[in-house]
Amino acid sequence: MKTALMVAEKPSLAQNVANLLSNGKCSTTKASNNACNIHEWNGTFKNEPVRFKMTSVCGHVMSLDFTGKYNNWDKVDPVELFSCPTEKKEAMPRLRIPALLAQESKSCDYLILWLDCDKEGENICFEVMNCVQQYMKGDIFSPLVTYRAKFSAITEKDIKAAMLNLGRPNENESRSVDARQELDLRIGCAFTRFQTKYFQGRYGDLDASLISYGPCQTPTLGFCVQRHDEIQTFKPETYWVLRVTASTSEGRELPLEWKRVRSFEKDIANMFLAGIKEIKEAVVVNIQAKEKVKPRPVALNTVELMRVASAGLGMGPHHAMQVAERLYTQGYISYPRTETTSYPENYDLMGTLRQQQNSNKWGAEVRAIIANGINRPKKGHDAGDHPPITPMRPAVESDLEGDAWRIYDYVTRHFIATLSRDCKYLSTAITFQIGSETFKYTGNTLVDAGYTEIMHWQAFGKDEFVPLLNVDDVLRAHDHRLVECQTSPPDYLTESEVITLMEKHGIGTDASIPVHINNICQRNYVTVGSGRRLVPTNLGIVLVHGYQKIDPELVLPTMRSALEEQLNLIAIGRADFHAVLTHTTEIFRRKFQYFVRSIEAMDQLFEVNFSSLKTSGKALSRCGKCRRYMRYIQAKPARLHCSHCDDTYGLPQNGTVRIYRELKDMKKGFGCNSCTHPTCPYGVNSTGVSGCVECESGVLVLDPSAPKWKLACNRCDVIINVFEDATRVTVCDTACSACGAQQVTVEYRAERTRLPAAITEMTACLYCEPTFSALCGTQQVTVEYRAERTRLPAAITEMTACLYCEPTFSALVEKHRAVASRAAVSRGRGGRARGNKHKNKQPKDKMAQLAAYFV
Known part of the structure; x- marks a missing residue:
């Protein structure tokens, strides 16, 4: 008997479909991942008996991401994200969906896909097909093996009708989703990484863990900020309305509306009032009754x-x-x-x-x-x-x-x-003449409630009073007055109004619109006020104004709506996937590069509205490098900042940070430059160069305080200034073969380089390379010998020179092997902290170093 594997989008959907197709006679077992179920029953397919197996995924099986190294925010220039390779990864690794599909599809003859019938569903179809293609009996892309069920409701009639009318997955619609995913990933991540690192490294009260940009999210925020700007720039104007009340013979009062509506000139309004103030009669000049319709709604989308x-x-x-x-x-x-x-x-x-x-x-x-x-x-x-x-x-x-x-x-x-039925009502308009001015009274009475009986919140309400009058009837006019009013600003946009604007401008799809609105709320760009109105925060306002200063198209809806049109053309097979992807990526890459060059324009707005890191937070803990107090910044993301070293350290989020047994008076030897943890970027294993020439146990470590680079002993007071005006100095992993010290890489700007042949970068030993020796400033040393034991040239007994640069001194001082002669407690990596060659050497790999550190 042949086997047909069915796959639904959710476990609950799989259960409902299996029950309907099997008439409630399927057997159910737990799947290997403990998140899904396997429903089995015997039936007929293509006029032959078949064993049906139905399981499910849990939404998307795969997600798009950058390859390994490009996920490192610190080591990758964001502009590279526009061209770097991407890969599909498991969307939810803990659920092991691909393994489940592979296991259940072994030796199956047919694949029937019951994914949601939209573009995302089509994309998941092909994700499932790629997971099972190696395990199915036939060609998974053959129309005789893979089938697609189209349905719009989970009812017996719809599901069984779908089973009788199976089709094929739509590859074009799937490709349009792939294009949207890749573009949103590249564009969003590039802008977000750059913005986040730039602004969180400068300001402490942003209260946002991510300063994100999104091709849909940002125009959505733009709608909210545009309305905010309209409210802030609104200037109320005073106007005057002429009001008169007419009374019927029964004593009912009718408030009359002025035909001119209002006047913005008080003198003119007073002139009109003076013209009718003494007239006490209102004459009926016209009566018009008209049946109006409040139409029932169209079907719901x-x-x-x-x-x-x-x-x-x-x-x-x-x-x-x-x-x-x-x-x-x-x-x-x-x-x-x-x-x-x-x-x-x-x-x-x-x-x-x-x-x-x-x-x-x-x-x-x-x-x-x-x-x-x-x-x-x-x-x-x-x-x-x-x-x-x-x-x-x-x-x-x-x-x-x-x-x-x-x-x-x-x-x-x-x-x-x-x-x-439609709702019908009778609208009666009565026109009155008082002197030279015309007034109107309108009353509505319900004729047929129609659909408002069921949608009662749209009900007509009480009938308004409509007097029985005829043309030329005269009513008593009284209470003539001018009412002073002011124009009022618009209110903030409601979620409902934002949805309307997004639909109008083609921002997002019916599936993604709620996600974009939810994103700008969660990222602290807007807050939801009373009546579900979206009120922009200071951060949201500054971001949008910054985009408008640099490149207004980044926040306007036109860019995204044009992209959505291109994606729709891919979905219907009228546009090439690669052409759309390449063209759009190149446009945004150029916009990103211009944005980076012009970021100071946005930074000026941030500087006015937010506090710098130096003035934010409160003093909490001492810096391990300079031993000054660092400031604890509680606003998202929580971090510690040392204003002296200009270093910022991330902290665990969503918790309480407290000092645990910190030394109140940090003495020398207790800083980061003495830390022996193998992975600490500030510890002796990462910054140590060689042993100290003055003390027995110290290590000369690089103090990364650009642009004043220096080597400092982590035990004594020795300080050696090195590489003035260099833009970057780093300690390499490789050691000098001659002296055992760690090699150093130095970089200069082209206009300030001090390296030979005007090169801007060089890697060598700080002691053995003459070029480096000339760039390092050290204190000179005076040495004296007894006449019978002198080792100085020409039998002299006293000499003053640089300990590092003078060849005579270099031959007399085992400075580079000072680390090797230290006790094992001052261990480091390479030539800077080796123990005696007969003792156990430090392990080279990080895991072994970690084990040695903790054990």
Whole structure:
């Protein structure tokens, strides 16, 4: 018997599909990764008996990332990220999804993919195919081996119909997702790494662990900051409104509206008031009654669901979509990610409606619609993806949790409303003449509540009073007055309004819109205020203003919307994947390079709005290098900063940092330059050059305090100034073969180099290389011998010279082997800290060094 492997996107979806296809007769076992299940049953496929196995993934199987060394923020120039290699890695290694797929696909004949029917789902299809291609019996890319199920709801009818109409995975749509992932990775990481390192190294109160940039995220933030700027620059204007009240014979008062609406000149407004103030009669000159319609909604799509969840239900769009996806996998609603607002021609509207007729919430309204006949839904937009979001089975409030019920309640009421009548009301406008001025009174009365009976929050409200009057009737006019008002600024954008702007400008997709809004909230660029309004923080405002100063296109929606159009062309097979990728990457690479060159323009804004590291935080612990107090900066990310050494050290996040038994008076010998930990970048193993010539146990270590480079003994007071004006000096891993000291690399700028032949970089021994010796400043030494024991040339008994540069002294001093003669306690690496050759040598590899250090 042949075997068919089925793969769904989530474990819950796999269980529901397996139960429906097997008619509840499948057997279930735990998968090898303990996160998924294996459902098995016998059935028929392609007119032959088949053993079905269904399992699942948990979203994307693979994720895109840079290869090993390019993930190091400190060693890679961010501009390299635009061209460096990338690779696919396991998205969730702990779940071992690829291993599970490989194990379950062994010797299988068919692969049937039940992934979500959107572009991301198509991409996951090909991820699954790549995981199983070595283990399946046939060619995984053959249309006779791999099949794709298309469905929009988890119901028996939809699932079995999908099984009978299997198709092929769409490679073009998958490639468009690959392109989006790669572009977002390269662009986002390059800008984010540069910004984060630059600004967190200069300011202490940013309160953000990441200063991120995103091609979608940043234009979204731009909408919020643009509205903030409009509010800040708004100048209120004073205007005056002429108000008059008319009274009917029954004593009912009618507030009249001035036809001119308002006047911005007080003198002119007073002139109009003076013209009618003494007139006590209001004459009816026109009565117009017109029936108006408040149309029922079109079918529900993702964007509208997110808008309503934010504005009406008080839920963030990201959370609302998570709840909607759970309802979908449980079979309560149809697939919640769709751009379509038009029901398909063959959609069973009546069948879906009948499922709701016994509800105690809206059953009466549903039965009335069924009895009177459903109204033809309004024609919406057909995006060609999934049908609109609808309820798929009845539910009561006790079946679902709080937010789940509120989403289900709205989806169901919206669906019923699309089949209901329009709301109709009668609008009566009565025009009055008072002297030379015209006024109006309008009253609305409900004719037919229509769909507002089910969507009660849009109900018409109470009928307004409309007096029975005729043309030429006269009412008493009184209370003539001028009312002073002021124009008011716009309010901050709500999440609902931001979603509308993102949809309008093509920023993101229905799946990614809530993610981008959630990102700018989590990264402290905006805060969610009352009414779910997005209020930009100081950091968000400064970032956007900085982009606008350097390159406004980085924050405008036009760049992303143009890119989305290109990605859509890839999805429909009308654009080349590599051409779009290469072209877009090159554009952003050039923008990034210009951004880096112009970063000072943004830094000027940060300098005005934020505190430098030197003035932030509080004194906490002493620096191991200079022994001055470092400042503990609690704002994200928590870190320690030494203003003297200009060094910043990261700390564990989300915890409490306290001093543990620190020495109150740090003495010499207790600093970083005495640390023997094998991996410490400031310890003697990393910065030691040679043994000290003055003391028995000291090591000369490089003090990386550019531009005043020096060697300092970690035990005594010896200091040797070296390589003045060098831009960089580092200690190498290799030792000098002649003297055993560690070699040193020195770098100069081209215009300030002191190296021979105007070279800018050189690696050699500090003692054996004459060029280096000439660049190192040391104190001269005077030596005296007895006449009978002198070792100086020409039998002289006294000589003063440099201990390092004078050849006579070099021959008399075993300075470079001073480390070798030290006790083993002062160990170091290479020539700077070797013990006696008969003693145990230090291990070379890092793991062995770590073991030796701790054991």
